[in-house]
Structures are given as structure tokens and as C-alpha cells.
Amino acid sequence: MTSDTTAAEKTMSPEATAGLFTDDVRTARCAWCQATPLYRHYHDSEWGFPVADERRLFEKICLEGFQSGLSWLTILNKREAFRSAFANFEAEQVAEFGESDVKRLLGDAGIVRHAGKIASTINNARRVIELRREFGSLGAFVWRLEPEATSRPKRITQEAVRAMPTSAASIALSKDLKKRGWTFVGPTTLYAFMQAMGLVNDHLEGCASRQKALAARAAFKPPR
Structure with a gap:
């Protein structure tokens, strides 16, 4: 979220020093x-x-890939169009996409029309199906790499988050996925994915959502 933070800081209230x-x-x-x-x-x-x-995990990995070089707000504004274009990110359906679908997607002004990212999404849908055979689900695969609490900063401040564009866990997840044939899954992309999907809680100290996210994690049972 670094690029969006920088833009927002221009009009921040007195809490700017805390990134809020x-x-x-x-x-x-x-x-x-x-x-x-x-x-x-x-x-x-x-x-x-x-x-x-x-489905949500797969969607987020794909959309983080589409975000590369753009802001997340750009992608969020187009998310419903992406869902419509990519069969709601149901991996089985996307895995069956062929040349006619690629042509359709390249002509869809509602999404980001990037041939490499479109091909990556179709490829990664096929890799999801492969992961299921070994781990049961994409969720079980991803959540086994949730970082230990001791590896995280003691306080989640603006400075701490800016110093973490990647993490040991996102680097490990990136390497593992790349070995399995996934594309557009660099460690920075995957750290943003981990932030969004709750594998880490990077809501800043003082943010009203921080404690809510912590409570949700305490009640959450990771898939196995």
C-alpha cells in the first residue's frame, strides 16, 4: 500500500505522523x-x-498481479468487471479458458488489458487445481506459511510497514509458487496478498480496524 499512503499523506489530518x-x-x-x-x-x-x-484467495493473487505498476484503488474500482470477465475467479472455469477467451479479455475495457497478466491468470488457475491434489486447497497451502508472531515487529507503525515491502514468509511463498509454475507472484506482490488476506495484520497502531482484525484472527481456524 506504499503508493497509496504517499498520495493520502498530502491531505492528512494531524494524525499524519502516525500514518492515520x-x-x-x-x-x-x-x-x-x-x-x-x-x-x-x-x-x-x-x-x-x-x-x-x-476463490477469494485465488482472486486476490490474480488481482495483485494485475496491480503491478498500478495502484490497488485502480484495481478495486475494476474488481466487479474482473469478476465478470474471469468467471468470478472460479479456478476450474478459468483453467478452461482458451484463445477465444483471451481475445475477449483483451477487448474488455472494464479490466486491465495486459496479455501477460491475462495469460498468467489462466496459467495460475491450472496450478490451483494441481495444488489441491497435494494440499487439499489453496488455503491450506498458503496458511502453512503464516509467519510466526515472533517474526513480526512489536509495533505496527507507518515506519515499520514501509520497511517491509517483503518478508521472509512472502519470499518463501514466492519461491514455492514459482517452482510450481505460477507467474506474477513476486515477493512484494505476495506480501501485499498476505496483508490483504490476514496472514499478517498491518493495520497501524491506532487504526480502528486493527483490533477487529486481531479478534477475527483469534477466532479463525486456518485450513489444513
């Missing part, structure tokens, strides 16, 4: 979500909350 902003009812949030109500809703209800659902 507050709305009209004084709810403190991470500054990167300040731009739009949709972005704030995503921050409040999705980002950092643990996810086991395979």
Missing part, C-alpha cells in the same frame, strides 16, 4: 484508504481480515 486519518465521526483509519468511500469500506471490512475461501 480520521473521518467526520473521528474514526481513525490507515491513511492509504482515505481517497474514496469504496476504499474505506475495503479497509474496514476486508483488508487484514483472515480468509480461507479458495
Whole structure:
């Protein structure tokens, strides 16, 4: 979320030094979500909350790949169009996409029309099916690499998050997926994925969603 944080800082309230902003009812949030109500809703209800659902995990990996070189807000604004274009990211259906689907996707102005990223999404859908045979689900594969609490900063501050564009866990996950034939799964992309899917909680200290995400993780049972 580094690029969005930088943009938001230009209009931040006095909480800027902590990387936070507050709305009209004084709810403190991470500054990167300040731009739009949709972005704030995503921050409040999705980002950092643990996810086991395979469809959502696959969707997020794909959309993080599409985000490369862009902002997450750009992708979030197009998410419903992406879902429509890619069969709601149901891996079995995407794995069956062929040349006619690629042509359709390259002509779809609602999504990011990047031939390499489209091909990657189809490829990675096929790799999801392979992972199931070995691990049972994409969720079981991903959550086994949840980082130990002792490997995380004691306090999640703006400075701490900026110093972590990757992590040992995201590097390990990237290497493992690449070995299995996945593409567009670099360690920075996968750290953003881990942030979003709740494998780490990078809501800043003082953010109203931080404790909610912690409580959700405490009640969450990782897939095995």
C-alpha cells in the first residue's frame, strides 16, 4: 500500500505522523484508504481480515498481479468487471479458458488489458487445481506459511510497514509458487496478498480496524 499512503499523506489530518486519518465521526483509519468511500469500506471490512475461501484467495493473487505498476484503488474500482470477465475467479472455469477467451479479455475495457497478466491468470488457475491434489486447497497451502508472531515487529507503525515491502514468509511463498509454475507472484506482490488476506495484520497502531482484525484472527481456524 506504499503508493497509496504517499498520495493520502498530502491531505492528512494531524494524525499524519502516525500514518492515520480520521473521518467526520473521528474514526481513525490507515491513511492509504482515505481517497474514496469504496476504499474505506475495503479497509474496514476486508483488508487484514483472515480468509480461507479458495476463490477469494485465488482472486486476490490474480488481482495483485494485475496491480503491478498500478495502484490497488485502480484495481478495486475494476474488481466487479474482473469478476465478470474471469468467471468470478472460479479456478476450474478459468483453467478452461482458451484463445477465444483471451481475445475477449483483451477487448474488455472494464479490466486491465495486459496479455501477460491475462495469460498468467489462466496459467495460475491450472496450478490451483494441481495444488489441491497435494494440499487439499489453496488455503491450506498458503496458511502453512503464516509467519510466526515472533517474526513480526512489536509495533505496527507507518515506519515499520514501509520497511517491509517483503518478508521472509512472502519470499518463501514466492519461491514455492514459482517452482510450481505460477507467474506474477513476486515477493512484494505476495506480501501485499498476505496483508490483504490476514496472514499478517498491518493495520497501524491506532487504526480502528486493527483490533477487529486481531479478534477475527483469534477466532479463525486456518485450513489444513
